Amino acid sequence: NTLMYLDFDAETLTVGQPAYREPLLIALRMSLTLIFEGLVFFLFGFRKKSSWIAFLIINLLTQGWLNISIASADIYSGGYMIIGFILYEALIFIAEAIALTAFVREHKWYRRLGLAFLANTVSLILGMVIINNLPI
Numbered sequence: 031n032t033l034m035y036l037d038f039d040a041e042t043l044t045v046g047q048p049a050y051r052e053p054l055l056i057a058l059r060m061s062l063t064l065i066f067e068g069l070v071f072f073l074f075g076f077r078k079k080s081s082w083i084a085f086l087i088i089n090l091l092t093q094g095w096l097n098i099s100i101a102s103a104d105i106y107s108g109g110y111m112i113i114g115f116i117l118y119e120a121l122i123f124i125a126e127a128i129a130l131t132a133f134v135r136e137h138k139w140y141r142r143l144g145l146a147f148l149a150n151t152v153s154l155i156l157g158m159v160i161i162n163n164l165p166i
Contacts, residue, residue, distance in 0.1 A: 066153040
């Protein structure tokens with residue numbers, strides 16, 4: 031499971047990853063999350079500009095925290111990556127449920143809570159399936 035980088039121009043094979051790989055993966059994960067959760071947000075009938083602004087800010091903050099946490103924590107050692115990831119996702123669900131209920135004023139609180147649960151479940155499942163099949 032060693033990652034190797036082939037530089038065509040220099041004709042070298044190097045152990046490790048190119049500098050652009052991690053920012054690309056972060057951007058990809060955040061984009062997929064915003065697309066999946068945004069679709070659920072839209073299907074739940076949220077149309078107000080203020081709701082969408084709150085949705086974007088909340089998701090950028092939670093996904094930013096997730097990516098910083100994954101990068102700084104050593105959850106990959108010892109084969110415990112999935113446990114750490116599930117714990118992080120649980121914390122994100124709680125944070126987003128609280129934030130969406132508090133800051134989005136469109137629709138009733140239980141609809142916003144259901145949105146948080148479904149949107150995070152959809153993005154988690156689809157994200158795990160898609161990210162594992164991408165060639166990066």
